[in-house]
């Protein structure tokens with residue numbers, strides 16, 4: 001039963017099984033293996049000379065410089081960024097100083113493998129800062145945007161307005177989304193159902209059952225509606241909720257079960273017509289391979305900052321492409337992660353229809369970079385300048401705490 005459903009979804013989601021990074025070499029399958037040789041970056045003979053972090057509140061910006069004067073800016077995963085910055089200087093930087101900045105796959109693998117007693121979360125959060133700074137550096141060196149380096153073209157991309165709120169009443173959420181549809185032209189929204197890691201409980205009794213039809217009625221049937229469970233449900237309850245979502249035309253049911261419960265999630269995906277999405281917290285590429293192989297999700301959602309940077313997010317997108325699945329990365333705040341995601345989605349063939357774009361006011365990302373991301377007619381332009389196409393605010397950097405690790 002599962003295979004015909006998967007084939008149907010591939011057709012419905014409009015995805016063909018084309019590798020993101022060109023044709024795999026002979027003997028190379030959809031594994032968590034290096035993309036080496038297939039990334040569009042060539043060595044210029046320079047070496048990584050210094051790695052700096054600028055940390056303030058939830059954010060830490062990374063600047064990497066080479067011995068030939070190239071530089072690039074990236075971002076560590078937000079939240080507890082001071083801890084991740086310490087990890088970057090103590091556990092990541094010593095592995096890469098003096099290395100060729102073009103060796104993106106080798107750098108990622110070395111940082112993971114040399115820290116194999118401390119796997120995943122903080123190592124990947126720190127590595128993301130370095131990797132995204134290196135991509136910026138390569139773009140600036142080539143005079144191209146990262147999107148163009150990857151074979152894409154800067155242009156406005158459709159975004160979905162992503163609500164982060166569970167404490168909002170259904171009637172207020174519905175009114176807010178309808179207003180944003182009219183003011184900014186959003187053609188898709190995501191709402192929050194259940195409670196975070198909720199053990200089948202709702203934020204308050206009856207909220208989800210009231211929210212979904214109330215929002216659907218307010219925004220109309222032409223607007224795509226996505227729903228995020230944030231690890232709320234057991235499989236039976238997720239199936240029950242998923243059927244209700246299907247009746248209300250929801251096209252994406254995200255993280256229905258605790259994300260580590262792959263078997264539960266696969267059970268839900270097999271039972272529902274609504275496509276199941278997930279993976280935002282997953283940073284172990286072998287776990288990604290299992291998730292895709294066991295059909296736990298129909299839509300993959302790597303977070304470029306959580307997974308360890310663009311290089312590793314490309315590997316996830318590539319595994320998904322080879323399985324015929326769309327990639328809709330997690331980009332749930334308006335820091336650089338949304339900039340990175342726009343470039344990625346503008347380049348890969350299995351990009352889903354919309355990029356996640358937070359509709360919550362977040363002071364902590366204001367004034368971080370320019371030009372600011374703006375929604376017009378439901379789309380946000382991929383910044384078109386070299387690298388990530390944005391400039392980090394000098395004032396922001398001056399106020400942040402600076403740390404540096406450099407080659408002696």
Ligand SMILES: [Mg+2]
Nearest residue numbers: 228254255280
């Ligand atoms: Mg989510």
